[in-house]
Amino acid sequence: MSSSIKDVALHAGVSVGTVSNVLNHPSRVSSKTVKRVQKSINELGFVRNDAARQLRAGESRTIALLVFDAANPFFTALARGAEDAATDEGYSVILANTSESQEREHSYLDLFEEQRVRGILISPYGDVEERLSALKKFGIPSVLVDRVSENQVFSSVSVDDHAGGTIAANHLLNLGRTRIGFVGGPLEIPQVADRLRGAQDALQASPGATLTIFETSATTVLEGRTAGEKIREMSPAERPNALFAANDLVAIGLLQALVATGSLRVPDDIAIIGYDDIDFATSAIVPLTSIRQPSALMGETALKLLREEALDPSKKPRRVVFQPELVIRESA
Amino acid sequence: MSSSIKDVALHAGVSVGTVSNVLNHPSRVSSKTVKRVQKSINELGFVRNDAARQLRAGESRTIALLVFDAANPFFTALARGAEDAATDEGYSVILANTSESQEREHSYLDLFEEQRVRGILISPYGDVEERLSALKKFGIPSVLVDRVSENQVFSSVSVDDHAGGTIAANHLLNLGRTRIGFVGGPLEIPQVADRLRGAQDALQASPGATLTIFETSATTVLEGRTAGEKIREMSPAERPNALFAANDLVAIGLLQALVATGSLRVPDDIAIIGYDDIDFATSAIVPLTSIRQPSALMGETALKLLREEALDPSKKPRRVVFQPELVIRESA
DNA sequence: ACCTAACTTTGAAACGATTCAATCTAGAAT
DNA sequence: ATTCTAGATTGAATCGTTTCAAAGTTAGGT
Numbered sequence: 001m002s003s004s005i006k007d008v009a010l011h012a013g014v015s016v017g018t019v020s021n022v023l024n025h026p027s028r029v030s031s032k033t034v035k036r037v038q039k040s041i042n043e044l045g046f047v048r049n050d051a052a053r054q055l056r057a058g059e060s061r062t063i064a065l066l067v068f069d070a071a072n073p074f075f076t077a078l079a080r081g082a083e084d085a086a087t088d089e090g091y092s093v094i095l096a097n098t099s100e101s102q103e104r105e106h107s108y109l110d111l112f113e114e115q116r117v118r119g120i121l122i123s124p125y126g127d128v129e130e131r132l133s134a135l136k137k138f139g140i141p142s143v144l145v146d147r148v149s150e151n152q153v154f155s156s157v158s159v160d161d162h163a164g165g166t167i168a169a170n171h172l173l174n175l176g177r178t179r180i181g182f183v184g185g186p187l188e189i190p191q192v193a194d195r196l197r198g199a200q201d202a203l204q205a206s207p208g209a210t211l212t213i214f215e216t217s218a219t220t221v222l223e224g225r226t227a228g229e230k231i232r233e234m235s236p237a238e239r240p241n242a243l244f245a246a247n248d249l250v251a252i253g254l255l256q257a258l259v260a261t262g263s264l265r266v267p268d269d270i271a272i273i274g275y276d277d278i279d280f281a282t283s284a285i286v287p288l289t290s291i292r293q294p295s296a297l298m299g300e301t302a303l304k305l306l307r308e309e310a311l312d313p314s315k316k317p318r319r320v321v322f323q324p325e326l327v328i329r330e331s332a
Numbered sequence: 333m334s335s336s337i338k339d340v341a342l343h344a345g346v347s348v349g350t351v352s353n354v355l356n357h358p359s360r361v362s363s364k365t366v367k368r369v370q371k372s373i374n375e376l377g378f379v380r381n382d383a384a385r386q387l388r389a390g391e392s393r394t395i396a397l398l399v400f401d402a403a404n405p406f407f408t409a410l411a412r413g414a415e416d417a418a419t420d421e422g423y424s425v426i427l428a429n430t431s432e433s434q435e436r437e438h439s440y441l442d443l444f445e446e447q448r449v450r451g452i453l454i455s456p457y458g459d460v461e462e463r464l465s466a467l468k469k470f471g472i473p474s475v476l477v478d479r480v481s482e483n484q485v486f487s488s489v490s491v492d493d494h495a496g497g498t499i500a501a502n503h504l505l506n507l508g509r510t511r512i513g514f515v516g517g518p519l520e521i522p523q524v525a526d527r528l529r530g531a532q533d534a535l536q537a538s539p540g541a542t543l544t545i546f547e548t549s550a551t552t553v554l555e556g557r558t559a560g561e562k563i564r565e566m567s568p569a570e571r572p573n574a575l576f577a578a579n580d581l582v583a584i585g586l587l588q589a590l591v592a593t594g595s596l597r598v599p600d601d602i603a604i605i606g607y608d609d610i611d612f613a614t615s616a617i618v619p620l621t622s623i624r625q626p627s628a629l630m631g632e633t634a635l636k637l638l639r640e641e642a643l644d645p646s647k648k649p650r651r652v653v654f655q656p657e658l659v660i661r662e663s664a
Numbered sequence: 665a666c667c668t669a670a671c672t673t674t675g676a677a678a679c680g681a682t683t684c685a686a687t688c689t690a691g692a693a694t
Numbered sequence: 695a696t697t698c699t700a701g702a703t704t705g706a707a708t709c710g711t712t713t714c715a716a717a718g719t720t721a722g723g724t
Contacts, residue, residue: 076408
């Protein structure tokens with residue numbers, strides 16, 4: 001079926017070692033031979049068997065990117081940044097989607113371990129640091145994306161979520177809003193928790209203001225809509241007059257529930273601020289005020305950190321933190 | 333560094349063959365031995381080397397999904413469907429993003445060939461049928477997604493884009509619109525071409541109506557916005573009073589250019605209909621009327637077809653065509 | 665013509681699993 | 695006690711590369 005290096009060697013009248021050299025170290029082979037071998041390769045349709053190569057060479061050229069919500073444009077933008085950087089370095093990035101399932105997160109990590117990928121870029125969903133430590137000992141480095149390492153063991157690329165939360169809350173406070181609602185969850189997700197904490201800290205400085213938490217089971221459009229429907233039914237007196245959504249997907253869901261039904265006006269009755277500044281924020285039913293994260297740049301940076309660790313496993317983990325940025329549109 | 337099956341065998345006091353059997357055919361091994369070997373595996377932290385396994389067994393458990401725009405929610409929904417189905421079958425799906433680059437499309441196909449993946453799910457960007465035929469001969473089957481095989485050589489899962497175009501155009505015509513604009517491109521992309529042709533055929537039946545084509549270089553939000561800006565500048569007399577966008581991303585871009593600036597009203601001055609019915613369509617600045625495709629179901633179906641071909645390479649290619657559905661919201 | 669140094673080429677030994685024919689149990693049946 | 699059988703275990707061969715010491719080749723200098 002598929003021809004091997006041995007077939008090529010036979011066809012070209014050289015030894016297998018020479019064919020391998022043509023493939024990997026062409027400079028060691030005379031140009032005459034290179035040409036002859038190349039010709040045989042083409043004629044036989046030879047394709048290197050990566051499994052065999054990897055087995056012997058012990059080194060893979062692929063990097064895995066594991067995210068918990070591939071449908072979130074923030075992650076696709078990040079993936080794009082990582083991919084572009086990887087292409088430049090000669091790596092290939094394969095993507096895997098955890099779909100907010102710890103089980104799947106683990107089974108993908110198992111897969112990557114068996115595949116001996118060169119490294120892992122991960123935006124963790126569950127508690128995986130221990131697992132990643134084991135992988136590191138095993139020779140597979142990882143870089144955390146959009147989340148910092150609790151024990152400084154891993155390099156990470158993140159955004160200062162606490163600062164982002166503060167910026168968001170302050171913006172709402174400056175607008176004169178006092179009854180603020182935070183919508184997002186689960187609160188165990190560090191990104192969500194930090195944004196919330198940032199908002200809470202901002203509230204400290206404004207004695208009159210209150211913050212109510214509307215916890216959701218995921219940060220999706222659907223969950224946002226569900227929360228929005230509940231908020232819509234509240235009495236005007238106790239209903240928040242401003243909402244801070246844990247991300248833009250949730251914010252869009254809120255918009256759907258609050259505005260699309262015509263029951264409330266944004267931002268007049270209720271202001272909404274999102275997080276991530278995804279492409280769709282501009283074109284939301286009410287263009288969304290949001291907190292921008294440099295997604296593509298984050299992906300690119302993460303890949304560079306990973307490459308450094310892959311080349312030198314003893315390298316000290318580095319932590320890169322980007323600052324978020326307020327983007328004011330119409331919703332708040 | 334990492335222990336091999338031989339180490340495990342030594343540690344457990346059995347032969348390598350037995351360890352392998354514990355891993356792959358536990359029923360052939362006495363439960364006493366299974367337990368002992370498992371214990372050694374845990375103590376040594378043994379992880380099977382997939383490269384070696386694949387080399388010998390000649391069979392991979394991963395399936396590749398190659399799309400040309402991972403940022404398009406239609407594809408992420410499709411990917412999600414495929415992943416769920418794959419998990420059920422014991423396969424793993426890895427995603428790769430072509431980013432609308434023929435070069436990258438080819439280099440990923442090269443990678444998958446070297447990796448001897450079990451099969452490929454592909455939404456092709458460039459002209460790859462020949463390449464895929466070669467892969468098939470090589471033992472790697474593929475299933476086309478969102479596009480039919482020109483020569484019936486591959487199984488495919490698609491939506492009747494021609495019908496979708498007709499439905500969209502008819503809806504606009506029923507609304508009394510006569511100067512219709514089609515926005516999308518490149519026109520070489522079959523999905524785009526078919527949708528356009530479907531619209532043109534619908535127009536045939538309405539003598540008074542005209543169709544103008546605004547070709548874009550990609551079906552993205554940005555390209556849609558650019559096209560929208562041009563349309564905005566046209567004189568009211570020659571400006572279309574209805575637009576059919578090749579997909580929702582383009583439609584959202586159009587909305588940004590036309591509505592967000594306050595210059596035109598949708599649908600009063602100009603109606604807009606999109607395609608795909610992505611999640612964000614509901615929450616667009618003007619909730620988007622669109623043509624729905626059953627994205628997750630398509631992914632799931634594609635995976636099943638692929639599995640069939642993987643099990644029986646001589647199987648006749650099957651073509652599954654779903655029918656699109658009109659979803660009326662406010663933009664048209 | 666001979667020596668050297670620099671290139672080329674060779675081929676056997678890994679890499680770590682799976683496979684399978686052959687051997688070895690242990691208990692049942694005679 | 696002996697034979698039989700089904701199940702359990704073994705270990706060498708194999709998959710297709712890369713690697714690297716050794717052998718072979720070439721050409722330049724004397």
